[in-house]
Amino acid sequence: MQRIDLPSSSRLLSPDFTFGVATASFQIEGATQADGRLPSIWDQFCARQGHVKNGDTGLPACDHYNRWQKDVEMIRDLGVDAYRLSIAWPRVMTQDGQPNTKGLDFYKQLLDRLQEFDIRSFVTLYHWDLPQHLQDRGGWLNRDTAYRFQDYASLVSRELGDRVDTYATLNEPWVSAILGHEVGIHAPGMTNARLARQAGHHMLLAHGLGMQTLRQEAPEANAGLVLNMGPNTPHSRRYDDRAAALIGEASMNHWFLEPVLEGRYPQLYTRLRPELTPQILPGDMEIISQDVDFIGINYYTRGIVSFDREKWVKDHAAKDAEVTDFGWEVYPQGLTDLLVDLNSQYILPPLMITENGMAGDDHLEQDRVHDEQRCRYLQSHLQAVHEAIEQGVDVRGYFAWSLMDNFEWAEGYSKRFGMVYIDYETQQRTLKDSARLFADFLKQRPASR
Numbered sequence: 001m002q003r004i005d006l007p008s009s010s011r012l013l014s015p016d017f018t019f020g021v022a023t024a025s026f027q028i029e030g031a032t033q034a035d036g037r038l039p040s041i042w043d044q045f046c047a048r049q050g051h052v053k054n055g056d057t058g059l060p061a062c063d064h065y066n067r068w069q070k071d072v073e074m075i076r077d078l079g080v081d082a083y084r085l086s087i088a089w090p091r092v093m094t095q096d097g098q099p100n101t102k103g104l105d106f107y108k109q110l111l112d113r114l115q116e117f118d119i120r121s122f123v124t125l126y127h128w129d130l131p132q133h134l135q136d137r138g139g140w141l142n143r144d145t146a147y148r149f150q151d152y153a154s155l156v157s158r159e160l161g162d163r164v165d166t167y168a169t170l171n172e173p174w175v176s177a178i179l180g181h182e183v184g185i186h187a188p189g190m191t192n193a194r195l196a197r198q199a200g201h202h203m204l205l206a207h208g209l210g211m212q213t214l215r216q217e218a219p220e221a222n223a224g225l226v227l228n229m230g231p232n233t234p235h236s237r238r239y240d241d242r243a244a245a246l247i248g249e250a251s252m253n254h255w256f257l258e259p260v261l262e263g264r265y266p267q268l269y270t271r272l273r274p275e276l277t278p279q280i281l282p283g284d285m286e287i288i289s290q291d292v293d294f295i296g297i298n299y300y301t302r303g304i305v306s307f308d309r310e311k312w313v314k315d316h317a318a319k320d321a322e323v324t325d326f327g328w329e330v331y332p333q334g335l336t337d338l339l340v341d342l343n344s345q346y347i348l349p350p351l352m353i354t355e356n357g358m359a360g361d362d363h364l365e366q367d368r369v370h371d372e373q374r375c376r377y378l379q380s381h382l383q384a385v386h387e388a389i390e391q392g393v394d395v396r397g398y399f400a401w402s403l404m405d406n407f408e409w410a411e412g413y414s415k416r417f418g419m420v421y422i423d424y425e426t427q428q429r430t431l432k433d434s435a436r437l438f439a440d441f442l443k444q445r446p447a448s449r
């Protein structure tokens with residue numbers, strides 16, 4: 001098997017660079033009705049026919065709720081420094097805002113075990129599993145949900161105390177706002193472009209209110225948020241295609257970053273599409289733009305775009321490119337380009353790569369999974385992070401998505417992103433070659449750690 005190769009002087013090999021694996025509650029936990037967990041918008045979405053491939057649901061997922069002890073040992077054996085997980089809001093808070101002790105105990109035990117193993121925890125508060133009772137009152141279209149999120153952040157940070165090293169308020173608000181409210185392929189399945197941006201604004205408000213609370217209740221913890229991003233490459237050198245690339249980036253990459261770092265939405269987009277600009281109340285942008293300790297970047301691929309008269313931006317498939325099982329182009333250079341570009345446009349806090357990985361057509365053969373493409377993907381993307389750091393970007397960590405195969409949203413269990421293979425019938429876990437490669441790499445880092 002190949003080895004991960006980086007220059008010996010690389011910052012990625014320094015003791016203060018964090019390596020981890022990432023998961024999210026709804027994607028791995030299963031046990032959707034255990035111990036008083038309330039329904040979430042994803043339970044509801046899965047139950048509506050035709051929304052999720054093969055009618056898959058949050059059951060069984062990886063049954064992590066019952067198998068967490070072994071899973072944490074598996075994480076330890078990989079040799080990572082940190083584990084990124086998310087808390088299921090509907091597990092830990094009752095409908096009237098009280099703590100659900102049993103749900104909280106699950107996370108307390110898990111986090112205690114991580115601490116025992118000297119693994120730092122990166123906890124995402126919102127990875128898309130909004131309690132359904134809040135959706136019934138308008139969900140993210142209702143401004144009040146941002147305040148309910150603040151209550152939830154307060155409950156979690158008080159209950160979990162110093163077990164958490166780093167909090168992320170939200171994971172990928174672009175995805176939950178746009179795919180959930182404009183494109184309609186994610187919960188809650190709405191299709192209204194203007195309302196999608198309004199939902200996004202309330203998510204940002206939730207982020208800001210959540211930050212205020214975390215600063216008070218968990219002053220020792222780091223806190224920030226996680227955004228999905230990718231560079232947009234113009235389909236041709238034509239002026240209008242290059243303009244489309246800028247518009248695409250404003251509508252996705254900058255739409256959530258600029259408010260947080262600079263307290264305003266990208267003007268390129270608000271001027272072009274004023275009808276989509278959300279309603280902003282006085283004081284909102286101040287709440288949203290508080291200092292964060294880090295920004296998490298989730299990177300999978302780039303976009304290739306051309307100008308379109310109706311939609312402004314039209315996506316194209318990459319020609320003659322290597323793609324993953326999802327059809328996404330493998331384009332590590334895009335990660336370097338993205339990071340360098342952001343660094344030139346903003347005064348950034350430290351960055352973490354909070355997700356990076358790929359779906360593979362993985363098969364279990366004689367207790368092994370030869371995910372050769374994922375091994376190459378890992379190598380080339382770590383190299384891409386290294387190059388961005390060489391060009392001056394302050395990247396402090398890298399989390400592989402994902403620890404194990406799991407529920408891939410609208411794709412159900414059909415797409416496998418894990419470094420560990422899950423047999424959903426037997427719940428057996430098998431390390432893929434990529435997990436072995438990653439573990440070897442982590443163990444060979446200089447001993448000063």
Ligand code: GCO
Nearest residue numbers: 024171172228298355401408
């Ligand atoms: C994300 C998603 C993950 C997905 C992954 C692959 O944060 O993008 O949170 O949950 O599984 O991105 O699509």
